[in-house]
Amino acid sequence: MKTTATAGRKILFLTLGDWPDSTRLLAEFGRLGCACAVMSPPGFTTATTRFAAVHFRLPRHRGLALGLLAARFRLEQANREWRPDLIVPLDDASAWLLRGLATDRSVSVELRYLLEVSLGSPSGYYAACSRTHFLELATRIGVRVPTSRAVDRAEALKAAAAMDFPVMVKSNQTTGGQGVTIARDPAELAASIEASGLGRGGLLRRSEGAARRFVWRLAGVWTPPGRIFELQQFIHGVPAMRIVAAWQGRVLAGVSFLKACIGPKPFGPGTVVRFLDHPEMEATATRLVAALGVSGFAHFDFVIAEDGGGAFVIELNPRTTGAIHLGRLFGHDLCGALARHLGWPAETPETVELPKEAAIALFPNEIARDPESTWLRSGSGALHDVPWDDPGVVEHCYRHLLQVHPRHAAKIAHLLCVKDHSVKTSA
Numbered sequence: 001m002k003t004t005a006t007a008g009r010k011i012l013f014l015t016l017g018d019w020p021d022s023t024r025l026l027a028e029f030g031r032l033g034c035a036c037a038v039m040s041p042p043g044f045t046t047a048t049t050r051f052a053a054v055h056f057r058l059p060r061h062r063g064l065a066l067g068l069l070a071a072r073f074r075l076e077q078a079n080r081e082w083r084p085d086l087i088v089p090l091d092d093a094s095a096w097l098l099r100g101l102a103t104d105r106s107v108s109v110e111l112r113y114l115l116e117v118s119l120g121s122p123s124g125y126y127a128a129c130s131r132t133h134f135l136e137l138a139t140r141i142g143v144r145v146p147t148s149r150a151v152d153r154a155e156a157l158k159a160a161a162a163m164d165f166p167v168m169v170k171s172n173q174t175t176g177g178q179g180v181t182i183a184r185d186p187a188e189l190a191a192s193i194e195a196s197g198l199g200r201g202g203l204l205r206r207s208e209g210a211a212r213r214f215v216w217r218l219a220g221v222w223t224p225p226g227r228i229f230e231l232q233q234f235i236h237g238v239p240a241m242r243i244v245a246a247w248q249g250r251v252l253a254g255v256s257f258l259k260a261c262i263g264p265k266p267f268g269p270g271t272v273v274r275f276l277d278h279p280e281m282e283a284t285a286t287r288l289v290a291a292l293g294v295s296g297f298a299h300f301d302f303v304i305a306e307d308g309g310g311a312f313v314i315e316l317n318p319r320t321t322g323a324i325h326l327g328r329l330f331g332h333d334l335c336g337a338l339a340r341h342l343g344w345p346a347e348t349p350e351t352v353e354l355p356k357e358a359a360i361a362l363f364p365n366e367i368a369r370d371p372e373s374t375w376l377r378s379g380s381g382a383l384h385d386v387p388w389d390d391p392g393v394v395e396h397c398y399r400h401l402l403q404v405h406p407r408h409a410a411k412i413a414h415l416l417c418v419k420d421h422s423v424k425t426s427a
Contacts, residue, residue: 009032009033009034009035009085009339009344010034010035010037010082010083010084010085010086011029011034011035011036011037011084011085011086011087011088012037012038012039012056012075012078012082012084012086012087012088013025013026013036013037013038013039013046013052013087013088013089013090014038014039014040014071014075014087014088014089014090014094014097014098015038015039015040015044015046015089015090015091015094016040016041016058016064016067016068016071016091016093016094016097017064017091017092017093017094017175018040018041018043018044018045018046019045019090019091019322020045020322020363020364020393020396020397020400021321021322021323021362021363021364021365022045022046022090022091022320022322023045023046023048023049023051023387023390023393024322024323024324024325024387025088025090025297025320025324025325025335026038026046026049026051026052027049027051027325027387027389027390028324028325028328028334028335028336029051029335029339030050030051031051031349032335032336032339032344032347032349033344033345033347034339034344035053035054036051036052036053036054037052037053037054037055037056037078037082037084038052038054038055038056039055039056039057039058039071039074039075039078040055040057040058040067041057041058041059041060041061041066041067042057042060043060045393045396045397046090048392048393048395048396049390049392049393050390050391050392051390054082056074056077056078056082057074058070058071058074064093065212065215068093068097068215068216068219068220068221069215069218069219071094071097071219072101072107072219072220075087075101075111076107076108076111079108079110079111079114080110084114085342086114086117086118086296087114087115087118088118088296088297088319088320089318089319090319090320091175091319092173092175092317092318092319093175093221094319095128095129095317095318095319096128096129096173096216096221096222096318097219097220097221098115098118098119099115099119099122099125099128099129099222099318100125100129100219100220100221100222101115101220102115102116102119102122102125103122103125103222104220107220117295118295118296119294119295119296119318120246120247120248120249120292120293120294120295120296121248121249121292121293121294121295123293124291124292124293124294125222126222127291127292127316128292128294128316128318129173129221129222129223129318130172130173131170131172131173131230131315132150132172132228132230134315134316135148135230135232137288137291137292138288138313141287141288141291143284143287143288143313144280144284144310144311144312144313145312145313145314146168146232146233146234146235146303146312146314147163147232147233148230148231148232148233149163149230149231150228150229150230150231151228151229151230151231152228152229153193156169156189156193156229156231157186157189157190159231160183160186160189160231161186163231163233164233165183165184165185165186165189166182166183166184166185166234167182167183167189167231167232167233167234168180168181168182168183168230168231168232168233168234169181169182169183169189169192169193169196169229169230169231170229170230170231170232171196171229171230172223172228172229172230173223175317179196180267181195181196182234182266193229196229232314235303235305235309235312235314236305236306236307237303237304237305237306237309237312238258238259238303238304238306239258239259239262239270239301239302239303239304240256240257240258240259240276240278240281240301240302240303240304240311241256241257241259241270241273241299241300241301241302241321241323242254242255242256242257242278242281242282242284242285242299242300242302243255243256243257243297243298243299243300243320243321243323243324243327243334244285244286244289244294244297244298244299244300244334245296245297245334245335245337245338246289246294246295246296246297246298247295247338247341247342248293248295249289249290249291249292249293249294249295250289250290251285251286251289252334252337252338252341253327253332253333253334253336253337253338254282254285254286254327254332254334255275255326255327255330255332255334256275256276256277256278256281256282257270257273257274257275257276257323257326258273258274258275258276258304259272259273260272260273260274260359260375261366261369261373261375263365263366263368263369263370264369269321269365270323270362270365271361271362271365271366271368271369272359272360272361272362272366272375272382273323273326273359273360273362274357274358274359274360275326275330275354275356275357275358277356278304278311280310280311281300281302281311281313284300284302284311284313285298285300285313288300288313288316292316294318296319296320296338297319297320297324297334297338298316298317298318298319299316299317299319299320299321300313300315300316300317301313301314301315301316301317302314322362322365323360323362326360326385328348328349328351329351329352329353329354329360330353330354330356331353333348333351336348336349354383358381358382358383359375359380359381359382359383360382360383360385361373361375361376361382361383361384361385362385363384363385363386363387363397364397364400364401366384367401367405367412367415368401368404368405371401371405371408371411371412371415372408372411376415384415386415386416394416398412398413398416398418
């Protein structure tokens with residue numbers, strides 16, 4: 001199948017999970033002169049950004065089932081009516097769904113072609129959708145990874161003992177640090193397995209998991225076996241990430257960050273980051289992108305060993321992240337690099353670059369973690385990365401933050417320069 005983008009500058013963004021910081025990608029492409037459309041349920045943050053010219057609605061849902069089942073029909077409709085040049089996922093479920101649809105023969109040839117153009121080689125899709133397949137690929141090409149093994153409940157204790165405790169217990173296809181626990185001994189390992197619904201008990205939990213996998217397969221998502229999970233060697237160190245823009249397996253631009261603060265602890269996404277110049281992370285991501293044949297965006301999580309043992313890649317997120325726009329502030333314009341590679345006329349937005357040592361408190365993540373955070377205080381030296389030029393997003397996030405932290409309404413209003421913090425939280 002031919003894998004070159006058609007002429008134009010129209011991008012359709014799909015989101016099945018309401019991640020407020022994902023609006024930053026639309027803003028970046030909007031500033032480059034691209035026409036942006038978003039497909040999401042109503043009430044999602046992406047529907048409030050001024051950079052989305054068109055909104056294709058998915059059913060309102062609690063969970064993902066309705067959105068997943070409706071997405072195929074709506075994507076076919078959007079492709080016929082709006083004719084996007086790229087389709088970009090904004091969350092993990094969307095990334096997995098699009099890769100499933102790209103190889104589903106019941107999907108129209110036109111949509112499958114567009115998805116392959118947007119996402120890259122189908123040979124890398126399984127690894128993009130499964131921790132197990134990704135870690136096997138990383139091991140095979142010789143990049144630094146923790147010792148890992150795909151196991152079921154019966155094999156887990158023996159495998160963990162061979163690795164030596166503590167070990168990480170990771171379910172396949174989870175997001176935002178969910179489905180990841182640390183087991184320091186056999187008792188904690190057994191408890192982690194039961195809590196995740198992978199053990200003998202919990203009939204209701206196991207039934208819910210089976211129903212979820214059935215719906216996901218029906219929608220077109222490729223799903224790994226439900227009883228298999230990943231045991232991984234625990235690496236003592238600090239978390240980091242590398243974000244890349246790529247085309248047909250070649251990195252066009254990338255940027256790395258150290259996660260100075262995360263939330264929720266201990267395995268959530270970064271809420272405060274610092275720029276990081278790390279050649280091994282850059283080289284590892286470049287090799288993985290080539291092996292996966294990625295087009296679009298990818299985000300690799302690392303742990304930098306505290307004993308000087310190097311950077312271990314631990315996970316692939318086959319989509320962008322809310323920190324992607326920060327690359328431009330350090331001289332790495334990922335969205336601009338992709339637009340220019342596709343031949344889209346694009347002027348680089350005016351940018352004031354930050355000092356390399358600057359800390360950045362991500363919005364709204366750090367307020368959601370702790371409105372009283374020292375990183376948000378005047379004099380902390382950290383940049384609070386509020387999208388002041390996208391007031392609809394700021395207001396939407398403000399209302400949500402009031403619901404999460406009602407006792408901190410005055411503080412949140414102060415941080416976001418809101419004079420009247422009596423806004424109804426039911427909006």
